[in-house]
Amino acid sequence: MARPTPLSGFPEWLPDGRVVEQHVLEVLRHTFELHGFAGIETRAVEPLDQLLRKGETSKEVYVLRRLQDEDGDQARGDQRPDKQLGLHFDLTVPFARYVLENAGRLAFPFKRYQIQKVWRGERPQDGRFREFVQADIDVVGAGELPYHYEVELPLVMAEALGALRDVGVPEVRILVNNRKVAEGFYRGLGLDDVEGVLRQVDKLDKIGPDAVAELLQAEQGATPEQAKACLELAGISGADTGVIDRVRALAGSYGAGTDLLETGLAELGALVEAAARRAPGVVVADLKIARGLDYYTGSVYETVLVGHEQLGSICSGGRYDTLASDGKNTYPGVGLSIGVSRLVSRLLSAGLVTATRGVPTAVLVAVADEEHRAQSDAVAAALRSRGIPVDVAPAAAKFGKQIKFADRRGIPFVWFPGQAGEDDVVGPDQVKDIRSGEQKDADASVWTPPEQDLRPRVVPAGE
RNA sequence: GUGGCUAUAGCUCAGUCGGUAGAGCGCCUGGUUGUGGUCCAGGAGGUCGCCGGUUCAAGCCCGGUUAGCCACCCCA
Numbered sequence: 001m002a003r004p005t006p007l008s009g010f011p012e013w014l015p016d017g018r019v020v021e022q023h024v025l026e027v028l029r030h031t032f033e034l035h036g037f038a039g040i041e042t043r044a045v046e047p048l049d050q051l052l053r054k055g056e057t058s059k060e061v062y063v064l065r066r067l068q069d070e071d072g073d074q075a076r077g078d079q080r081p082d083k084q085l086g087l088h089f090d091l092t093v094p095f096a097r098y099v100l101e102n103a104g105r106l107a108f109p110f111k112r113y114q115i116q117k118v119w120r121g122e123r124p125q126d127g128r129f130r131e132f133v134q135a136d137i138d139v140v141g142a143g144e145l146p147y148h149y150e151v152e153l154p155l156v157m158a159e160a161l162g163a164l165r166d167v168g169v170p171e172v173r174i175l176v177n178n179r180k181v182a183e184g185f186y187r188g189l190g191l192d193d194v195e196g197v198l199r200q201v202d203k204l205d206k207i208g209p210d211a212v213a214e215l216l217q218a219e220q221g222a223t224p225e226q227a228k229a230c231l232e233l234a235g236i237s238g239a240d241t242g243v244i245d246r247v248r249a250l251a252g253s254y255g256a257g258t259d260l261l262e263t264g265l266a267e268l269g270a271l272v273e274a275a276a277r278r279a280p281g282v283v284v285a286d287l288k289i290a291r292g293l294d295y296y297t298g299s300v301y302e303t304v305l306v307g308h309e310q311l312g313s314i315c316s317g318g319r320y321d322t323l324a325s326d327g328k329n330t331y332p333g334v335g336l337s338i339g340v341s342r343l344v345s346r347l348l349s350a351g352l353v354t355a356t357r358g359v360p361t362a363v364l365v366a367v368a369d370e371e372h373r374a375q376s377d378a379v380a381a382a383l384r385s386r387g388i389p390v391d392v393a394p395a396a397a398k399f400g401k402q403i404k405f406a407d408r409r410g411i412p413f414v415w416f417p418g419q420a421g422e423d424d425v426v427g428p429d430q431v432k433d434i435r436s437g438e439q440k441d442a443d444a445s446v447w448t449p450p451e452q453d454l455r456p457r458v459v460p461a462g463e
Numbered sequence: 464g465u466g467g468c469u470a471u472a473g474c475u476c477a478g479u480c481g482g483u484a485g486a487g488c489g490c491c492u493g494g495u496u497g498u499g500g501u502c503c504a505g506g507a508g509g510u511c512g513c514c515g516g517u518u519c520a521a522g523c524c525c526g527g528u529u530a531g532c533c534a535c536c537c538c539a
Contacts, residue, residue, distance in 0.1 A: 005512090008531060060464095060537090090539085122537070123464085134539060206535090293538090303539095313539065339539025368497080396497095403499040416498085434499070 009124030010131045011341055013348070016358030016410075016456075021133075021344045023355075023458040024164060025115060028135045028338065031160035032113035037137050040112050042094040048084040050097055060121030061086040087119040091136040092317075092335060096324035099140055099331050108142040108331070109149070115340070126349075127311045127342045136317075138335030140324060145332040147267055150299040150319050151274045157303065157315055157336050158279045168353040168460030169343075171306040174275075174282055174315070175237075177289035178268040178299050184261025185233055185251055189226050195294060196220045201234050202290035209235075229254045234288035240276060243285045244269040264298075271299060297321040301336055305346065314343045354461040357410025360389040362449050363431070364406040365415040367396040375417045379429065382444035383415075388454065390415075407434055412453045415442070 006012070013021060029039070051061045064085040088094045091114045099106065115135045124130055137156060139149045154174050161172045183194045191197050200215045209231050216227040229250070236246050244265050251257045268285055275283030291300040298319030305314055317336030324331040347353040363383055365376045373396070380390040391411070393402045399416070406414050414434055418427040431447060432439035448454075 005530065118539085120538080123535095124531095125533070128538075132539065291538095311539095316539065337539065342539050366498090399498045400495085401499080402497090405499090407499060414498085432498075437498090437500095439498085 009122075009129045011129055011345060013344070014358065016355040017344070017348050019355035019358060019456045020167075020347060020353050020458050021340070023167065024169075024340060024344055024347075025133075025135070027163050028160050028340070029113070029115065031156065031163055032135075032137055035111075035137075035156050035159075037111045037113040037156075040095075040098070040114055041116060042088070042091070042098050042114065044087055044117075045085040046088050046094055046097060048086045051086045051089055051093060061089055062119045062121050089120055090118055091116060091134050091337060092138065092320075092323065095136070095138055095335075096331075096333075099324045099333075100326050103142070103326075103329065103331070109139050109145060110141075111137070111139045113137045127345060129341050129345075132339065132341035135338040135340050136335055138333050140331045140333035142331055143329065145319075145334065147270065147298075150267065150334050151271045153317070153334050153336055154271075154283060154299075154301050155275060155278055157301075157338065158275075158282045160338070161303070161315065162279075162282075166460075167458045169305075169347060170308065170352065172282065172314070173284055173304050173306055175284055175286040175289050175302045175304070176268070176271055176275075176299060177285065177287055178264040178271075179296055179318070180260050180264025180298060181247065181268055181287065182233075182264075182290070184258040184264055185247070185256055186230070188251060188256030188258040188261060189229055189254060191220060191222055191226055191230070193220050197222075197230060198290040201230060201288055204231075204234055204288050225254075229256065237284060237286040237288070239272065239281065239284045241269050241273055243272065243287070247287065267298060291316065291318060293318075295320045295323045299334065303336075303338075305343070308346055308350070311342065311346055314339050314346075351461045353458060356457045356459060357412075358456070359391075359409045359411065360455060361391045361409065361411045362388055362454055363390045363413040363415050364402065364409075364411045365390060365392045365417070366399060366402045367393045368417065368419055369396045372396075372417065372419075376415075379415055379417055379444045383447075386448065388449065403432075403434055410456075413449060415444070 033039070045064060048061065048063060064087065095112065095114060099110065113136065115133065117131055118134050119131050121130060122128065137153060139145065139153065141149075154176065158172065158174055161169065165171070182198060186192075186194050186197050197216065197220050200212055200219060203215070204212050212234075213224070213227040213231060216222040216230060217224065222230070232250055233247065236243055236250070238246075247261075247265060248257070251261055272283065272285050289300055289302050291302070296318035298321070300318035301316055302313040303315035305311060315336055315338040317334070319332070319334040321332040322330055323333065363380075365379045365383075367373050367376045373392070376392050380392050383390045393405060397405075403414050406412075412433060412435060414432045416430045416432065416439075418429045420426050428441040429444060430439050431442040
């Protein structure tokens with residue numbers, strides 16, 4: 001068989017990259033649990049009609065089909081959306097389904113974290129995958145959900161990402177907006193296609209203000225005056241409550257003030273104020289943040305890595321009021337999702353973060369000759385019994401080759417079992433630190449490597 | 464789904480006017496007779512993505528195809 005080529009969009013890390021990814025996952029999980037989020041996992045598949053809910057028909061869902069299915073079966077079963085299965089596209093929609101399914105057994109407000117792979121049938125690119133890991137936190141309430149959770153959730157994410165700073169992850173900036181502000185402002189202007197306007201405004205960074213103004217007039221039927229107002233709103237950003245005053249003044253100058261706008265401004269102001277106190281410099285109000293997903297109804301969030309803005313958002317989310325609803329009860333929620341694969345791929349490709357080694361092994365026990373392999377195995381067992389990860393040399397090659405074996409894997413220590421001299425007296429075991437070359441007598445029942453060498457560590461690259 | 468670019472050794476890439484394939488790094492062996500890394504010498508490794516066409520002759524030109532990358536769309 002010819003050597004297989006990698007499948008684009010389905011990332012696979014080498015062992016040292018996996019060490020980095022697992023560290024990221026551990027830090028996220030630890031932070032989520034510190035804040036009281038319970039971990040859950042949902043199945044990988046959902047009925048297709050669940051995945052293609054209103055406004056999400058453009059999503060490119062991978063559909064499941066059994067090879068054994070015959071044409072007749074497909075005609076009967078696979079074509080019915082309520083029977084067909086698709087791989088989940090994100091973790092929010094499956095979570096909403098899970099909440100409805102288990103509503104009677106959950107305690108509300110329910111806080112959960114969920115770290116799983118998701119699949120999207122889109123064209124892959126740098127930082128864009130068809131199979132990737134998301135790490136979500138959400139809070140849902142029964143019937144209602146206090147606004148303060150919209151303040152707290154992004155701050156949990158800020159803390160989680162901040163906890164990765166010491167391994168080389170860049171600073172993050174969480175950009176926030178509020179759907180009520182945008183909707184209130186646009187409706188106050190007389191623009192009723194709020195979705196359409198948001199979609200055009202979202203392109204601002206890529207195509208520039210002039211092109212957006214043209215699109216607003218051509219596609220959304222805005223007047224030049226209305227388009228100008230939309231662009232002025234999108235131009236407002238800042239990390240303090242001054243932005244609220246500026247939006248209010250802008251709306252006033254266009255006679256676009258509405259109750260909805262005022263509600264949104266109060267919420268956005270509260271978020272900015274709390275964030276400035278609890279995570280100074282991280283959260284920035286940015287009135288051009290739109291978000292494509294239509295189920296958001298309040299706060300919306302996007303997160304960029306400072307210096308890597310072109311990568312796009314690595315952590316997004318928002319408030320949704322009707323995602324989980326069975327007709328009788330609704331469970332409003334707010335949540336954010338970290339794109340773990342997008343983050344990790346950049347950490348590795350940009351050489352920001354590195355693992356000290358790709359194998360767990362701290363010590364390689366050399367084998368003098370195959371007759372003495374049992375002696376080496378005994379040393380390994382003694383070290384392992386005290387929690388030290390050990391490997392035994394695969395062959396009784398020349399010691400130079402055995403040292404090289406360790407060196408290529410980043411194993412810091414090579415252990416030489418004592419050998420009998422000419423007088424048949426067995427000498428002491430020795431352990432060599434192959435980085436410094438230092439070698440000294442050692443006893444496998446008591447010797448311990450330095451703490452920082454015991455396991456692979458994740459560190460800023462270049463250290 | 465649309466558009467552009469690319470495809471040669473394990474990796475990064477060169478390859479002139481069309482004349483049967485190159486470098487660096489990595490790997491293996493030896494120098495060093497059982498303690499690596501440096502250095503020196505030697506060696507292995509290629510269906511030039513695939514199919515077809517033009518030509519005496521194609522890695523190179525033409526057509527197709529597949530895959531990858533980038534941009535758009537959308538998004539983590």
